[in-house]
Amino acid sequence: MASFVPVPAGSDFPIQNLPYGVFSTKDNERRRVCVAIGEHVLDLSAVADFYPESVRESLQSTSLNLLMGLGHESWAVVRKITTELLLKGSKLEQNSPLASKALIPQSTVEMHLPAQIGDYTDFYSSIHHATNVGIMFRGKDNALMPNWKYLPVGYHGRASSVVVSGTPINRPYGQTLPVDGQPPVFGPCRLLDFELEMAFFIGGPENKLGERINVDDAWKNVFGFTVMNDWSARDIQKWEYVPLGPFTAKNLGTTISPWVVPVAALEPFLVDNFPQDPSPFPYLKHQQKFNFDIKLEVSIKPENKSEKVICKSNYKNLYWTVLQQIAHHTVTGCNVRPGDLMASGTISGETEDSFGSMLELSWKGTREVDLGNGEVRKFIKDGDEVIIRGYCENNGLRIGFGECAGKVLPAIAFS
Template sequence: MKSFVSVPSNSDFSIYNLPYCVFSTQQNAKKRIGVGIGQLILDLSTVTDFFAPEFVDALNDEVLNSLMALTPAAWKSIRNTIQNLLLENSELDRNDALKEKAFIEQKNAAFHVPAKIGDYTDFYSSIHHATNVGIMFRSKENALMPNWKHLPVGYHGRASSIVVSGTPIHRPYGQTLPVDGADPAFGPCRLLDFELEMAVFVGGAPTKLGERVNAEQAVDHIFGFSLMNDWSARDIQKWEYIPLGPFTAKNFGTTLSPWVIPVAALEPFAVDNFPQDPTPFAYLQHKKPFNFDIVLEVSLKPQNGVESVICMSNYKYLYWTALQQLAHHTVTGCNLNPGDVFASGTISGETPDSYGSMLELSWKGTKSILLKNNETRKFLADGDEVIIRGYCQKDNVRIGFGECSGVVLPAIPLEQCT
């Protein structure tokens, strides 16, 4: 396929990708649904005449939830229509007046969280990350907890503090235990971290309370994937997580890319699921490969400094697939709604340069990470910008995820928060 839109060879957004976003402009503050192509956004609200009437309301919405609530067959139909519109000599290509109205330069757009997120669940599905953390805090012999290979471990996060890429994150305040066995202290987090993650947006019809979706059925409820940074306050987390797990160490900000890549764009890059031993229960089993060869990269850019790549990982390292995560989430009868988000948990590989968090890269603060400007880090400093990127590449076809970035701002003094 060849689009009439100029797409640079290294672009994340070729006609084979077509990620969704929600955007507005200075000239038009209304939020609209768009599709990325090259360096442009196709404003779907301007081309609804080309779509089946039953899709028009969803395409005119201010968030992706209505589109996500459609069926996989509808998603395919809409995607095919968009691809056909963007081909050379299409009806859109031949209509110069409509083209002038339909396309916005990405650099001139303001991006928004692409869906109204009702619920957010964060999983812990990378075996390498879980093993590393277990070794650090327990021992090599007891790195994985007894349940870890039997079910996708997760916790419910805070949907209200999910923000779009580019939104700064303030260093949080909280309780910590600087010295084991001593009294806790209160103040700004000292061990601020990022977590390299990917988010999955739930789609399809809502499920009712009491209904279950097994792993084979779950593919009809996966709309698309985005990059995510689950910011973490490690010192706060260490003190508060017993006995109920993460709480305020995770609720102060989670950064999400504005781009949602459809599952259809990723299917050519599917790879075998991670080998699982023991064999999961039947509700967690699925034959369809639903792991993907997505190269993931994390860069750290200090204030007034240069960008340094500090991690190279891959989505294929996940032990539990998104289908298994969704199946386990619903096995109790928990209901799902379009726009709900599942996060993968930190995605780490086997080698130290593929570790997806500062906790691992610095090995609990015992090693320093050297940056290009000769500064070092063990955890994040104020002014640091964390930038996550991802892409698939095969046979000259590139499917990119854009960027997921955020700058660390100093903690807001207590007297300013009263």
């Protein structure tokens, strides 16, 4: 397939990708649904008349929620027609005034959160990350908690502080315990960290309260994937997480890429699911492949200096699949809704250069991470920009997620 829209070599956004996003421009501040193609966005509201009436309202909306709610059959129709419109010789290419209006350079648009996120759940599904953290805090013999291989561990996060790439993050204040056995202190977080994650948006008709989503049907509820940085205040987390888990250490901000890559674009990169032992309970067991070879990397860019890649990992390192995550999330009858966001948890590999957080890379602050130019880090400093990228690549085809970036600003002082 070749598009009439130029796609530079190495672009994240060839015609085989067509990730969804929401954008606005200076001369039109209304938010609109789009797909990325090369260095442009295609404004789907401008070309909505090419689509069946059943999907037009969703393409003319200010978020992706309506499209997410239509279900997988409608997603396939929209993707098919969008691809056809962008092919060489298409009706859109032949209508040059419409093409000029609908195709807008990415350099001139502002990207927004792709959906109104009703709920946000963060899982803990990387066995290498869970093992590393367990070794640090409990020792090698008790690295994994007894429940870890029996269910996808997770917690409910804060949807209101999920932000789009490029949004600055202020260093948070909180209570910490610098010295065990001494009283806590209050002040700015000292051990600010990133977490290399991916997330997916729930789609499809929502299940009603009391209804479960079967693991074999859960693929129908996966609209698409995005890259995530779940910012974490490690010293605040250490003091507050007992007995109910993460709270203010995790609600300071969660950054996602503006682009949502549909599952159809990732299918050429399917790989075997991670081996599971013991075998999961029947409600979590599925034969369908739903694991992907997505290459991930994290860079840190100190203020006024060049960025340095500090780790490389891969989505295929996840022990629990998103189908299992959905099945477990709803096994109680919990209802999920289009636009809900579910994250993977930190994605670490087996080797030290594939660890997906500063907590692991610095091994709880006992090692320095070299950023070049005389810069080293144990945790994130003010002025640092953390940039996460993800892409699939095979036989010359690259499917990317765009950047997930955020710069850390100093803590806002109390007046």
